[in-house]
Amino acid sequence: MTQQTAESPARKQRAQLKVRTLRTDRWWLAPALTFAGLTFFLIYGFWAIFDKSYFVEPYIAPFSSPCLTTACPEGARLFGWAPIGDWFTLPPGLIILGLPAGFRFTCYYYRKSYYRSFWLSPPACAVGEPHKKYTGETRLPLVIQNVHRYFFYGAILIGAILSYDAVLALIHKPAGLGTWILLVNAALIVLYTLSCHSCRHITAGRLNHFSKHPLRYRAWTFVSKLNAKHMQLAWASLFSVMIADFYVRMVAKGVITFPFA
């Protein structure tokens, strides 16, 4: 027995609307602000890497911590340790910046923000993207985004070091404004790191039976709460790290000189 199905009335195609979007709100505002914010950060970061005033007792600028070469002043080295030795003459920040940079670059939130604001894929919801072809994260190079969790491990390390730096500053200069800036920054960086989607997956997201792992479930619940604020933490920590870094450099350069600096 053969069966026919209904034929379509006319040639079936999408509504032939020639405009890219019919949105009437200011949909371009969010990607524009994101673009500005991220660009500013990149420019600052580029400057900071090559800036040499990254240390002033007891502060070390977050962009240059930990300092692992003999080029760093004694106090700036992590545990007074310089494993890289003296052959490395480029700015010391370059060695370690890959970890936090990679973490942020592959972060699920930042991916969203730069795919939207830089790559316009899409610039906003229901606004056409300019590209003819799209393969997403299915092939090289973007398939590499899947390494995010390894950067997360690295970021945990960096978060710990920045906290250590802040605690050292607290011991040596508890009344310093810089100390408190470093402390707030370290807290935001750690919270941002813990709110990561990979972290959420590792704590218990990968399990199907929460009830059999009560401790991991509690950790997951905590991380999930942070995770809901991942975007806010991403921006807060982005600005806090810039502010902290800039502040330390200004103190190191002698621009900021008041007694409790």
Next chain:
Amino acid sequence: MERHEYDVVVIGAGGAGLRAAIEARQQGKRTAIICKSLFGKAHTVMAEGGAAAAMGNVNSDDNWMVHFRDTMRGGKFLNNWRMAELHAKEAPDRVWELEAWGALFDRTKDGKISQRNFGGHEYPRLAHVGDRTGLEMIRTLQQRVVALQQEDFEVHGDYEAYIKVFAECTVTRLLKDGDAISGAFAYWRETGKFITFDAPAVVLATGGIGKSFVVTSNSWEYTGDGHALALLAGAQLINMEFIQFHPTGMVWPPSVRGILVTESVRGDGGVLTNSEGRRFMFDYIPDVFKDKYATTEEEGDRWYTDQANNRRPPELLPRDEVARAINAEVKAGRGSPQGGVFLDVSSRLPAAEIVKRLPSMHHQFKELADVDITAEPMQVGPTCHYVMGGVEVDADTGAASVPGLFAAGEVSGGMHGSNRLGGNSLSDLLVFGRRAGAGAAAYVDSLGARRPQVTGVEEAHAEAMAPLERQGGENPYEVHHELQRTMNELVGIIRKESEVAEALEAVEKLKERATNTTAPGGKIYNPGWHLAIDLRNMLLVSECVAKAALLRQESRGGHTRDDYPAMEPEWRRKLLVCSSKPDGSEVQVVEKTQVSMRDDLITLFDRAELSKYLTEEELAEYDAAAKELS
């Protein structure tokens, strides 16, 4: 013309239809599912509370006998007792089956399906998922259909080899060969093209009739198609006078008028007040309930925290009582600005608590009405919710009197008697959906090689085309609006002989006008045309409702007569049966005697309770039965 051959055609893809189709397919029958909407959009998604099944997960004292008793009580003993028995016995298996198909109900501490309390149920009995149980059910059944299609694909290389969904397709006529069903005639909403289904068995699962009323919680699909198709095919409808009005539907804004405000608002402390600020429900406690409900506000308020030592507040009276009370307040001019009464939780619970306990109500009012129920009262009024009446069927197989015709769910009648308990509809769909599917499969088997021949296609085609071909006729929307107003005002919650008679005259005239409607535009997705076709069904069903309402001279469950306010034991034994000619003329309603309950079932009740409902004669029979069994 497109033509398909199937063993079983199921009309309707809600809970009952899908369950019937799944059963027919599982019994090896080639099955078609026809639905007016997209697959998975059926009205079942609107059910909130849960599916009643005596699993005893929360209270182990619960069993089918308790559930059976509750159901009969709720229906004021007018129920088809065999259906109520099967329903109570089989509901747990049907719910567990859903779980094996992927449903995720809320859980108890020991990991079983959680069950909640609901009006009229003695124990916590409703399996639920928050307040979206209907959605869970429809999705699970939909996904079960897909799973079966995947199995067929493995074996036959065709997903649709044994079960196919015809979505956005409306059946306008059942086709017959002599006395027996031989198929169905339908059109694609999308293209307006016609299809003939050649099938010896048809299962009706089309739901209710709410769209004949202005204020209803039902969607546009509820035009009584199955009721009308059955009538036109020569089957009978019973209990059509019993229509459940939910006491609390939204009344404002107009766009959402009728949409349900769940009973839990009152269960969680919400109170009903009139424009004078009075909690008027205390004035409406009927004598039979006097000892079960609080008579002072103080006692009613204490009940929420101490249920053992206080009587419940009268806001929690059965649905029909509350609906009548609201109706009376509005008629007396003490209603809210938009014609309802006030339902307030904002003054009763802290805002955070309201959001936590009634998330979807909070959301519904916020998004649909821009009303914050944590800060201001809601306006509510009765809304047409469910029709207890429907196609008269055999309890065990779902078979109607026409060979090859089956019905399940809201479109079938008898199970709920004169009033349905909340939670019993979802389990009804599952239990009788399965039975109708199995009944249809067995009927097809019994035919052997004989297959009835399709006849009457030309007539059906001409009938469906008429509104498109007619020139200069009436706008179908006008006729529809008038019918809705008539039914709402004259055959609504409270009925009077004179008003119902007036409604009948009006319906008669509307029937005339409906034969002269015109739908401009083409056949492709033309809503005006679709409505013109549906009008026939709504009018036919409305006529049955009005005629039955006129005949039944008592008040019982979903039928309240102002002129006959009491419940009469004599009337309990009488069912009103509606039938018509194949062209929809000569709609007749006649009395039929209800079969007495089996001895082992009737003796599940106390004599004292039965004495409120039964005649002296029946009580004597009861005594004899009780003696024999003891």
Next chain:
Amino acid sequence: MSYKGKFRVWRGEGGEGRLEDFTVEVNEGEVVLDVIHRLQATQAPDLAVRWNCKAGKCGSCSMEINGKPRLGCMTRMSTFTEDETITVTPMRTFPVIKDLVTDVSYNYQKAREIPSFTPPKDVKPGEYRMQQIDVERSQEFRKCIECFMCNNVCHVIRDHEENKTHFAGPRFLMRIAELDMHPYDVADRKDSAQEDHGLGYCNITKCCTEVCPEHIKITDNALIPMKERVVDRKYDPLVWLGNKIFRR
């Protein structure tokens, strides 16, 4: 409290068509779908629109209002100014049948391609024991009313028709996540999520989450966790090495 509202509605069959202007009465408390219905009853009886429950529970009346995917029944007229022209168009990603009604069969095809719930063979109905915390994640995804607005807004297919063959869309990637997180499901869904259903196409730009009328956190709770589960299987060098050495 009524006024004459300006509407611009897409009319036409099979994709060909144009935006037609209407002036229509708008009353206090109405939603866009009410106004469309008024157009039907008064000016354009054959204006096609799909709808059902009118309470945001069935997901039938998906359309694009001023360019944004919305449910017609959940878009209150009070969110617009009285002199604003409101443009109503059908969902863009799917072929148009007529006016505002689109052919959404893509979604039903994709639903069929995803292997169904697969419980262990030895568990009988009634024997299932699951803790509330173990079912909550999947329960969130089962709130889905299948309005298909997430699939409509997703640029992977909205802007690239050719991806429809190998991309299931947020709705059905979420369905995979739902099953993968189900305490009793034994099917292996990670490889096929990536290979067959196109999880890798998702670049987590979150438009699906933005338009979801049920406020399901599709991206954060379904798609990203599913991506992470795929990473466990496919992109974790330690796991990969282990598999190489022990051959599973």
